Amino acid sequence: MLRAGGRIATLVEFGIQGRGGRTDEAVFFTDARKYLDGAIRMFRADRLQIIVDSVFPLDNTRAALEKLATGHVRGKVLIRMGN
Numbered sequence: 001m002l003r004a005g006g007r008i009a010t011l012v013e014f015g016i017q018g019r020g021g022r023t024d025e026a027v028f029f030t031d032a033r034k035y036l037d038g039a040i041r042m043f044r045a046d047r048l049q050i051i052v053d054s055v056f057p058l059d060n061t062r063a064a065l066e067k068l069a070t071g072h073v074r075g076k077v078l079i080r081m082g083n
Contacts, residue, residue, distance in 0.1 A: 051075030058082075 032039075042048035053075040056064035064077050 053077050055080050 039048060043050065051074060053073045054064070054067065055078045056067075057080050061079055064079055067073060068077055
């Protein structure tokens with residue numbers, strides 16, 4: 001969910017449909033490495049908020065994907081690699 005005027009930046013292309021006929025905008029990257037430093041600066045300056053819904057261990061990736069498939073996720077679903 002985005003606030004009015006909010007933007008999405010993603011590596012994965014997906015359909016975005018605005019409510020009430022609103023026009024929404026998304027930015028899609030095939031290689032986001034050149035934007036990473038700027039994103040880190042924004043995050044450290046509290047200008048970028050990352051919402052984490054849940055974290056799953058690597059051996060429970062299936063459960064993470066099943067959770068995503070429900071459509072009832074608020075934020076990122078992360079897979080923890082290693083400890």
